[in-house]
Amino acid sequence: MKEQKVSRPKARLPRGFRDRSGAEIAAERKILDTIRTVYESYGFAPLETPAFEYTDALGKFLPDVDRPNEGVFSLQDDDGQWLSLRYDHTAPLARYVAENFQFLPKPFRRYAVGPVWRNEKPGPGRFRQFTQFDADTVGSNSSTADAELLMMLADTLEALCLERGEYVVKVNNRKLLDGVLEAAFVDNSRRGTVLRAVDKLDRLGVDGVRALLGEGRKDDSGDFTKGAGLNETQIERVLTFSTPGATLDSVAPAVAGSAAGEAGLKELEAILSVVRGCGFGEERIAFDTGIVRGLDYYTGPVFEAQLTFKVKNDDGQDVVFGSVAGGGRYDDLVARFTGQTVPATGVSIGVSRLLTAMTQRGLTGSTAPLIVVLAMGDAAGSFAVACELRAAGFAAEAYVGNKKVPDQLKYADKRGAALVVMEGDDERDKGEIILKDLKAGAEVAKTVETRADWVGARAGQSIVKRANLVAEVEKLLGRT
């Protein structure tokens, strides 16, 4: 018979996606459980929408014949309709609210957690699937709804064991900047350029931004960026507004005479009044005119939770960690479907970024220590030992492979097991059992080759009465 050439697929993770295991999943679960507990304590209830939405209902991105996947993952259903994977939790919420409006309590308050997908070019640290944790209040135009989200964010970060001073929740209002521009007679066409200039305050400083607001700026490489072309008075108004440390009082003159600006001020005053009245001070929730991110999308208050401690960046430099959550008021969301404006406000936590921050702070907790019971011939025996340890509340695994003892020991080491239990015929006859603390004996384990060697290597090893197994394990690992 002629041998056929076998064509095999290559085992490879798709571009821009990743696998995650043990410690990272446990750490993320702890974070998600903490957020969920705080959100539920504030009266937000869970809502889960499917991964897919109809592309037209999802909005923002529409497939065309040439590039059906611009920004989102899209495919055509067998009835011809286009489906897209959600790229956030807000667009599905809008669809859900519009579809079920008459049956929902108003305001409708829900949280949503789960993966979202972006069909973008993957890069270092940029993945095409990641987890967001959102909370939104739909159907209230009251500033108390915004104030509550700020307080809830601050409480969530403390529930995650961040100390006061390690985070700050910042609030701004897009109507303020609109008001500054309106009061300064800046026409609307320059708004985008002004916005981008203000957003660079951190990086370029006041003088750089001043240049970008005026004629333009030449950077170190000699490249010239055309400015917004504002006059001196206009530039001063914008800079006064944007300077770090601005207070409601200090920005008031910059928006005087603008209806939008004055409305923005009033909303911020109402928000801060609730927040301060509940005892949330400036060190937890602060007004900051520098919050520009997402300003294009929102219609009123915008907020951002920032972690203020320093971490090493990829180049080994100390940098402030920065934003882990953002949100704001977006009142035109349901109107896409129904024509009727429904006021809404929400916040989204970037779980991956938060997880990175928590891991860098060592705040992620640990999984239960694992006990591996070696297989020594009598399978039921090792399983009975594992059963007994599980009944006492430990995580215990009877080895199910068919390797020799030194290999089993290496397996336990690779699993990161805390303890190995071994009951050979000799021990069973004497009513004894061997415990080996792998933390104490880790180095030894790597070099032993035979069972005799291993039994001889006493580091972290003890022989105890079989009847005292649970008590002896408790001594070594602590009570469960």
Add this chain to the structure above:
Amino acid sequence: MKEQKVSRPKARLPRGFRDRSGAEIAAERKILDTIRTVYESYGFAPLETPAFEYTDALGKFLPDVDRPNEGVFSLQDDDGQWLSLRYDHTAPLARYVAENFQFLPKPFRRYAVGPVWRNEKPGPGRFRQFTQFDADTVGSNSSTADAELLMMLADTLEALCLERGEYVVKVNNRKLLDGVLEAAFVDNSRRGTVLRAVDKLDRLGVDGVRALLGEGRKDDSGDFTKGAGLNETQIERVLTFSTPGATLDSVAPAVAGSAAGEAGLKELEAILSVVRGCGFGEERIAFDTGIVRGLDYYTGPVFEAQLTFKVKNDDGQDVVFGSVAGGGRYDDLVARFTGQTVPATGVSIGVSRLLTAMTQRGLTGSTAPLIVVLAMGDAAGSFAVACELRAAGFAAEAYVGNKKVPDQLKYADKRGAALVVMEGDDERDKGEIILKDLKAGAEVAKTVETRADWVGARAGQSIVKRANLVAEVEKLLGRT
């Protein structure tokens, strides 16, 4: 200006998908947490693979030009490669193991939980996204690995508060039926027909299956189904094998002389020996030749967890609930990629079916009772009350809408709140606060129209000292 006609998308859930909220999500979370706790106590560690795999790596389904979405949701990446959403957790596990083989502890033991997607025609109760919870041991050919999964399933069902006798984990071995057919000289071409006949034992009884194993069977409508064409001796062998209540001893003669059959018997003996040695009796884990489901896919032992209690079906009849989990040994999984056979065994719990069963048994637990603090003018005041209640461990929400008191009360009712707290100016001046138990006053709440009516409607309502708020709420709702 001419008015433009606005075209709005219709807010609608995609065909075959669904939204899920409050109680169902809470119940599912409880089930997932319970499964996770048991699986981790057995030493299984979490692994999360992305929603997408390369279509060729996923296997089984391949997109073609005409119907790229046969069975799975597939789309083409911008580099031309086809991506598919996972349709189970086993295929991604195979890819992961093949890709990372040299770095993994052997055996590799992982659990995986999350949505899977099937591009199938939706129907009543059939959705295109659902949750599976899998556990697999890869790299062990030992029967202890299979035995462990059976015990873990049984322990999981009891951890979910099912009583002994309400479930049974059944085990069979596909080598047994192969052996029966081999020993009876049934040629391989009839195997599928025999399998389908045996699978109908529950529905058609012994005589119906006997007909299907022989010449064929005419059903009540007069339709004739052609049989497998076995002779009397062959039929007797198959029926002896398939009869409910068969034991290893009783089926032994039916496979005598077949190498496959004898190997199957030996594997089952080894599995049951471990299981019985650990004290798992026949009422928890039982041999059953009737387990046919998935038999085509597996290479050895197959298992299924069944719930034995009766529930009402859609027609109001009492029926046994049946299967909630299935699995078995599938040794050729990694070989697709590497050419090297890696023995593997696993089990998958259908979470939606399990949730349905648990809900029917009333075993899903409840969420924390919600307290709604009404907005009575002073926002900071109602938020401070909610803050105080949260600090005491309750779920408390300050109303953030801007409706009148009766509407707020209806809101609380619609949210299913347990308790409403109200502090108006009068109460504040007197250092008092009103508590209203909505369970007691639910009926009244539906009819009140004004605040005066409501204050007058005393059912379940009490005025307490503001200073005693937490203590009084504890009296009504119990300690947190």
